Amino acid sequence: MTERPLALTMGDPAGIGPDITLAAWTRRDADALPVFFLLGDPDVMAARADLLGLTVPIEIIEEPEEAIGCFSRALPIMPVAVGCKVEPGKPDEAAAAAIQGAIEQAVDLVRGGLASAVVTNPISKVVLTRAGFPHPGHTEYLAALGAEPGETLHPVMLLASKALKVVPITIHMPLQAVHDALTTELILKTIRITADGFRRYFEIEQPRLALTGLNPHAGEDGTLGDEEERIIAPAIEAAKAEGLDVSGPHPADTMFHASARETYDVALAMYHDQALIPIKTLAFETGVNATLGLPFVRTSPDHGTAFAIAGSGRASPASLIEALRLADTMSKRAAAKGAAA
Ligand SMILES: NC(=O)c1ccc[n+]([C@@H]2O[C@H](COP(=O)([O-])OP(=O)(O)OC[C@H]3O[C@@H](n4cnc5c(N)ncnc54)[C@H](O)[C@@H]3O)[C@@H](O)[C@H]2O)c1
Numbered sequence: 001m002t003e004r005p006l007a008l009t010m011g012d013p014a015g016i017g018p019d020i021t022l023a024a025w026t027r028r029d030a031d032a033l034p035v036f037f038l039l040g041d042p043d044v045m046a047a048r049a050d051l052l053g054l055t056v057p058i059e060i061i062e063e064p065e066e067a068i069g070c071f072s073r074a075l076p077i078m079p080v081a082v083g084c085k086v087e088p089g090k091p092d093e094a095a096a097a098a099i100q101g102a103i104e105q106a107v108d109l110v111r112g113g114l115a116s117a118v119v120t121n122p123i124s125k126v127v128l129t130r131a132g133f134p135h136p137g138h139t140e141y142l143a144a145l146g147a148e149p150g151e152t153l154h155p156v157m158l159l160a161s162k163a164l165k166v167v168p169i170t171i172h173m174p175l176q177a178v179h180d181a182l183t184t185e186l187i188l189k190t191i192r193i194t195a196d197g198f199r200r201y202f203e204i205e206q207p208r209l210a211l212t213g214l215n216p217h218a219g220e221d222g223t224l225g226d227e228e229e230r231i232i233a234p235a236i237e238a239a240k241a242e243g244l245d246v247s248g249p250h251p252a253d254t255m256f257h258a259s260a261r262e263t264y265d266v267a268l269a270m271y272h273d274q275a276l277i278p279i280k281t282l283a284f285e286t287g288v289n290a291t292l293g294l295p296f297v298r299t300s301p302d303h304g305t306a307f308a309i310a311g312s313g314r315a316s317p318a319s320l321i322e323a324l325r326l327a328d329t330m331s332k333r334a335a336a337k338g339a340a341a
């Protein structure tokens with residue numbers, strides 16, 4: 001198959017997305033990066049490069065394939081005009097349409113076979129929500145964009161690093177809503193999509209999945225809560241009956257130390273922070289957020305917009321670099337398996 005570049009979205013232009021995109025491009029040779037192009041505003045990128053004292057030539061492209069020829073000499077940009085003044089660290093809802101438009105365009109290009117995968121720069125959920133964006137984050141929005149008419153996709157958030165891979169079974173919701181959202185059906189669905197994702201993208205045919213409990217000590221035999229027995233264990237039994245390698249529910253507080261981590265390929269946790277605190281503690285610099293359950297590959301850095309350090313030169317591109325690499329690997333593995341990439 002002809003080489004296709006990765007489509008990188010602008011994210012919130014007032015955040016560190018422009019900084020880490022520029023810094024990643026400067027490390028394209030040293031880090032042997034796959035070819036990518038940015039869906040973003042060339043003026044914003046040129047201004048941020050000036051502010052950061054980086055020499056980054058920009059080349060405007062009209063088609064993704066042009067990125068292949070120019071990536072070695074310039075940062076390829078398919079222009080998406082922000083339409084408002086951009087000040088690092090000062091997000092503006094007026095940029096919301098462009099931020100969202102870049103995501104939609106990236107998905108269209110990947111689904112049209114012109115780019116190999118979507119890599120997203122961080123967005124601010126509060127900025128987009130205030131501008132009327134109806135999704136809690138990229139994960140849910142990409143599932144809506146990826147669904148065929150009449151289809152509902154269930155997206156699974158995977159945070160991946162060498163030390164640890166985690167999936168939060170419930171994602172972006174208030175802690176109070178987790179209890180009602182957590183059902184045996186949701187857990188089983190997430191188990192199946194995770195196992196399928198590991199076969200397709202990580203070359204692990206029989207991944208070992210370990211589930212946390214919800215309560216302290218995984219409920220301590222029902223004395224500290226019964227969700228483990230009523231809701232989680234039945235999902236584990238059903239998954240085992242399907243031939244999947246699933247264990248738990250394990251007490252979450254002792255699942256993430258070094259020797260425990262050797263016993264599974266991925267930990268599935270009941271809510272966002274139960275999963276993301278351990279991985280962001282162990283691998284904040286190099287963790288990658290990937291979405292499973294979509295008809296295309298999507299990754300992103302594991303961090304957010306970091307408005308306070310935008311334009312300061314302190315933003316590390318390490319997680320974005322890992323996200324670009326993982327997107328490239330995942331799309332190649334999916335293509336090799338003959339699956340939609
Ligand atoms: N994929 C995404 O779009 C995504 C992911 C996470 C958070 N967010 C959003 O980002 C916004 C800010 O979230 P937050 O403050 O909780 O998390 P954050 O990741 O933006 O920042 C947390 C801390 O880490 C630092 N940091 C983050 N990235 C860094 C980098 N590359 N180099 C050096 N330091 C870095 C920040 O300065 C801050 O101290 C929120 O609106 C949140 O919803 C978006």
Ligand SMILES: N[C@H](C(=O)O)[C@H](O)COP(=O)(O)O
Nearest residue numbers: 137138139140276289302303
């Ligand atoms: N929960 C993610 C994290 O903390 O890293 C983050 O908010 C990303 O969400 P989306 O990829 O859905 O935007």
